[in-house]
Amino acid sequence: MTIIDIAKELGISKSTVSRVLAGDSRNVKPETMRKIQETATKMGYRRNELAVNLRRQTTKNIGIIIPEIVTPFFMTFIQQAQKYMRKNGFRTIIAVSNEDSEQELENLVMFEQCRIDGILICPCHKSKNNKAFQRLMDSGIPLVFFDRKVSEMDVSQVSIDDNLMSHFMVEALIRRGRKKIVHIAGPDYVSNAVDRYRGYREALEKFQIPFDARYVVDGGLTADEGVQAMEQFLSLGLDFDTVFGFTETAVLGAKSVLQKLHYKIPDDIALCCLSGTTLCTLVFPTISAVEQPVNQMASEACRILQRKIETHDMSPEKITLRGEMKLREST
Incomplete structure (x- = not known):
């Protein structure tokens, strides 16, 4: 009709x-x-809103690409972003890359074909899809990166200072007498995993604690990978008093291994991580973590994206937010 x-x-x-x-x-x-x-x-x-908007050279749709839907962080980000963009007349379309750069690329192509006005993205690799990111921006589709960064690109991004907050967390543990700290590291192709590892190293150096590479274990991104990392480290037979994880899922996996082996937390082993969410408060003992200001991150990312869409200004805007350290029962 x-x-x-x-x-x-x-x-x-x-x-x-x-x-x-x-x-x-x-x-x-x-x-x-x-x-x-x-x-x-x-x-x-x-x-027909699509036809109307296409005549106006806009679809009033924005895309959000997240790497996973396991932790509450990304669900909270989406809820806040939808709330913000809806209030300003935009609809949101959600896509998940499942920590796979190929799926991420497919999502980017899909959004481009849907004539999306702009994209918020947490990249699953620090450089693999850089050419695709640049092509989209060159074609007039603005991108704003959140949580994780991309390397060798001058882009708009909103994140916390992962290096500094990692340093602060490890420093807090050292001041409480912990000296043999295991770091369950994230993949080196994820930007904030590198920053958090560097913060760990710098805190040890500040307190003149010798670095031992055996105390750094590749832990991946999931709880299962955290289990494997903990079992791998325990097989070395080294003394340790703390486990510091790249993210909460890896630490929760390590926690399950330690408790099955009757380690007492925090008496025998302290546990902590970055990127903590409500998951850290739903277990016993509760997990000490650095929490990201996810609502503020979503609002700032949306603000930048809307500005780019409405003004066609592609100049990069970078915002670094402050995480909050929550010391709980596990330390």
């Missing part, structure tokens, strides 16, 4: 029908408006 059909039914111009159905009542008699609205409802007319 189209505007032309309604105009023919009423014997009036399609431009008048179009204006009324678009909400423009100027120079239209109240009786004519009433007839148009009633006829449109009767004939089952539905306004």
Whole structure:
């Protein structure tokens, strides 16, 4: 059912029908408006927002690409981003890369084909899709990166200072007498894993604790990988008093191994991590963590993206937020 059909039914111009159905009542008699609205409802007319927006060179849709949906962090980000963009007249489309750069690329292509106005993305690799990111930005589609960064690109991003917060967390443990700290590290292709590892190293150096590479174990991103990392380290037979994880899922996996082996937390072993969420408070003992200001991160990322969409200004804007250290029962 189209505007032309309604105009023919009423014997009036399609431009008048179009204006009324678009909400423009100027120079239209109240009786004519009433007839148009009633006829449109009767004939089952539905306004084609996509067609309207394409004529205006916009779809009023933005895309969000996240690497996983296991932890509450990304769900909270999406909720806040949707709330912000909806208030400003935009709809959101969500895609998950599952920590796979190929899936991430497919999501980027899908959004491009859908004529998306802009993209918020937490990249799963610090450089693998850089060419695709640059091509999209060159074509006029703005991107804003959040949580994780990309290397060798001058882009808009919102994140915390992972290096500094990692340093602060390890420092807090050392000041409590912990000296043999195992670091379950994230993959080196994830930008903030590198920053957090560097913060760990710098804290040891500050307190003149010799670095031992055996105390750094590749832990991946999941709880299962955290289990494997903990079992791998325990097989070395080294003394340790703390486990510091790249993220909460890896530490929760390590925690399950330690408790099965009857280690007491925190008496025998302290546990802590970065990127903590409510998951850290739902276990016993609760896990000490650095928490990211996720609502603020989402709002700032949306603000930057909306500015880029409306002004066509592609100049990068970078914001570094402050994480909050929550010391709980596990330390």
